[in-house]
Amino acid sequence: MTSARHHRRRFLKTSAMAVATAATAPYVWTSRSAATESANDRLNVGTIGVGPRGAAISHQAGNLGNMIAICDCDRHAAERFAGAYDGKPQLYADYREMLQRDDIDVVIIGTPDHWHAMMCIDAMKAGKDVYCEKPLTVTIQEGKLIEQVVRDTGAVLQVGTQQRTEFNRWFLEAVAIARSGRLGDQLHALVSVDPAPVRGDRQGPFALADPPPHLNWDFWQGPAAERPFTPNRIGWNFRWWWEYSGGQVTDWGIHHNDIAMWALGVE
Template sequence: MKNSRQNRRQFLSTSGALLMSAPTLASKTVWNRGQKAGSFSKPIGIGIIGMGIRGRNLMHGYFLRDPRIQILAVCDVDRNRRVHYRDEVRKHYENDVCEEFTDYQELLERDDIQAVVIATPDHWHATQCIDAARAGKHIYCEKPLTHTLLEGKRLMEEVKRTDCVFQTGSQQRNEYGHRFVKAVEYVRNGRIGKLLQVHVGVGDPPKACDLPKEEMEPGLDWDRWLGPTPLRPYHSELSPRGVHGHYPRWRAYWDFCGGYLADMGAHHLDIAQWALNADRSGPETILPAPDGDPKRGARLVFPGGVEVVHGGPHGTTFLGTEGLIQVDRDRLSSVPESVLSKPLEEGEERLPRNRNHVEDWLQAMEQGRQPLCDVEVGARTAALCQLLNLSYRYGRKLAWDPEAWQFQPGGGEEAWMDYPRRPQYPLLGERLVESRDSSIKF
């Protein structure tokens, strides 16, 4: 027994060294149940809300290429962007059906739009998703799904009252050569022994926004861009004007996002959550960094004692009693190498392998099911980011009740669940629908 404990300590010590020195691993559509998956009686009409770089990439990379889809509207608070992409859509279809909107609620009023894609800054996701679900639309929303813990709770409640088919844009579960799928399968099947820790190598927590005022060219509805967040002067770092090819730095600031911890943590913490089979649960304890580091080292402790640690090489690293697995979008490796070389056997757990994340959503709409990253999966992954950020911000241990979706007594403050919102932009939105049109049939 003594030798066993010593060998285990030696293994963990060696694994820890490898972990720290490893390189980056880095009209209404009728849906017929009798049709083959992926086939449709007529194209589904969609609207895209948010035409920055992510909305553009989704439009060009998926939706314009798919004959099952027709883009009927685009929405953005920047006039140059929305007009530019409206014209691109019209040129592609060789008609002028596609409209452009400043106000997403006007887009939601179109009865011929059955589904929406939401690719706005994070502080808008929850309210827009709630309004879309109440308007009877199916939803694909970019990650991180929510900006605060209260948003996650309210969004799950609202979406689950509807027939909405909801996909969170955490595409690592479906894409990148299924490297993440294989890593999770091997962890779940015990190929590295008992799982002890998961290290998630992503960026910094958010910081306060103290950007100076800049002059703003006409054509941007800045108040609507800010939405529920505190009123502040315009700066191009937050909303660069017109059509551009980069990811704006609003992601770095508390008011709009959970920092780069949430930006990529919504991907890699999602994989950790998946491997832990925790899509319907969550951590019970959140520990600040042991050395007081304000940017790395905070830990999520799940039932059973598995720790998810913010830090380590980029991507997701699983550390078990008998080996480790490292996975990123372009790499999958293990120590020892033999861990991944042996195929799964009959009877071992296998996970879905979809062609891509959008395809999973489209097939889910056709088949009348929920896709792989439904609203609860997305909300719980976002909550992991939010709990880590709160631990950094307040430098203290938190106690969380993942079932009740609230802090345990003495484990955190109620005020940390959300932030003071401007009254003209309430969380539950201004769209109150007394009866819902469920005319999209499966």
């Protein structure tokens, strides 16, 4: 496992987020590089973040390409994921070291939300195409930064939302009906989401603890505000902390907002 030790303040100063702003970012960007790869080529894949969701999307990518590099600041998660590939991929604890490899074509990002923007930008600047789990960003400003980097680098960036590709194409069919004009030309959408499904202790105060030895808590926090460790901040429940996500709106509401905007033709 490549060493992940670094100084938090220095890391933030050397990040790739200082980029010029541009127009609001769309759902998917493509670029000139989309035409440079043959459909018969088997791409080399590097993945960042292989917790439960990150592992799921990365395994799908591994079925289509060559999984050659795995990065996670949780050593146990990285080793567990690598086991599905007979331990052949190289393991990293710092994604920036992984991005220095010239043989990686595509980077999969399945980390907690607060890391998405920085990792997307760094990967595209390193010459990689990117697939990022939703939400692409936590703020609108981050979306503007990413769009500018897409334009500057010519990279391909795709954002994954399940309802566009799964569930027996029900959502695709609903969108097709809405956009066909069969429902009229003055459509309106109302989107709502259920309360957040918090797991474990809902109320707090949450007991503080030392991070487990296999987790680099400093790196896990990354660009977020520095906080003491509690198990309630990681795993499923990272979604309900403002430092890392936007709650149920960005976790589940993003799916429904995406479909509504798609159906209305304003995505």
